[in-house]
Amino acid sequence: MVRPFRAFVLILSGLLLCSAVSFGDTNITTLIQRVGGELLWDPVLERGIVNRGRRSVVFQVGIPFLLKDFNEVTDIEAPRRRQDGSVVVSDESAKAFVSLFAVDQPQDSFTISTIIIDPGHGGKDPGTIGTHNIDGERLVLEEKDLVLKVSQSVVNQLKENFPDKNIILTRSDDRYLALEERTAIANAVELAEQEAMIFMSIHANASLNRKASGFEVWYLPPEYRREIVDPEDLDQEQKTIAPILNSILEEEFTVESILLAKEILDGMETTIGTVSGSRGLKEESWFVVRNAKMPSVLVEIGFVTNPEEAKLLNTETHLQKISSGIYNGLAAYIRNFEKSGE
Template structure:
């Protein structure tokens, strides 16, 4: 056995050398593991916000929200899921997210994307024949004596609405197909919209709302059909305040804007489909007045893709007489039904921005 007496300096060098092997990789490892949050957000194509006062923040990607508190190893995913992961830290250079946490949140976002793209379906369709009961809607009256001819919007809307409703029921027995009235009664506008808004929907489910009306004009020559959707410039509050308890107040406007955009896009797409469906079944000499954007009450308050169809003008005699013909109403309802069907088939097979 040989005893080697080490010189103190030599020993120090050895320790230093050993330490450098241990420490340098640690530093490198550390540098790899923590990603600046801004970089992580860019990778996710997300936005993030941090409030140094409360030391809380959020990461928002599409509609998926992740909330965090600095140095706290729990993240809130969406409304009620918790993720236990290494905390976001704040060093002198700003906020950093550990790589393992980055990966866990990436997995969450991917999962949410998958949920949205896989078997997205229209769970319910609500057909809303306008007016009814005490409210006849627009009225067209022509001639006199025994030639007197009168037509009411509420009757046309009901006939077409019921036909569209039963065709949809036949085609999609597994979907909830609802009609706001199937007789000459008057549900209030609130009642019509509530019927839609109280429906329980799964995360991948949507509901569409189609209101059916007929037009009137002082210009007796005005005729033709048109489809209305919500004006995209109109900012409605889509999210129910009650449902959003616990979400940062600053997040709500962002979420609202995004939901708004989504529904508007889908409403426009639904409106386009219905319009082209009608164009195909109606004779080419019936004027196609195109897509219109407005802030209709029924459409505005419906928190879903929703459109309003104007079948024609009861104030134009030739059109009023067409609208009194069951065969013409049948081609109108067929056109609407085909348009809704095309929309559903497209929507359920390819979720995303349907206009692109």
């Protein structure tokens, strides 16, 4: 997902604001002000991303190159941290930095071109099962059936309101798909340069505690490390920076996954929050989330093992409210994403 990077720690670090420099050196803050950019600074990795419009330039202390728009390398003398805490570059490197912002910026906006909805389980794998005796009637709920109904409804709403987007449902009927097949479907999608995609897996919950109830949205823990960039897909020049590029994209995917999860949680809170409680945002390295090379979340729509929630999940009205809440969250995320990429 190549677009203006959003992070939790944004503006200039105090360490970068020190102004004293040696002859022949240029303070990085001076360069940022000169090009009219915004700095996103990672104090742990000592890495900065400078955004102006749709142009992004990445630099890192001790690394002898600049990375433009996450795909073009410019060799420079490595940025250095001085004893006073300031980060500086040589005057020649400063000229190279400024020149990257002098190039015409891309005209196309960033868009979410593909949305993948993955109903969990299916076929020989029923998922969680809730069995209840309610008012003398036996009620059996299988997760695979509930999540398929919800997923189909979400897809229909997406297709109706975003007809220009590629909406993929990993299974449209009661068939079994291995976890590897689900992520393979997602990772096989080819994107154009200004396009991005998101992945959402939908599940139902269960607990030995029959009082447990509510909905929740999961994302991959930020500390989990995965390979997003395959060095074999890069040209010879880019292969030298594959680990750094992978780290940058991984941070971006984590931030976007959290933002996506929050929008979905808020959407569900609006439509079913009065009858089913929100259990909040959660972190876990689920297989489909950690192996989808894009922002990805996993939604738990409710507990089939809770008698009262099972009665709700057994009604078309409640399932439609769930799907509407999920759709509203997706739509809000898409609008915010595409607006920020203008």
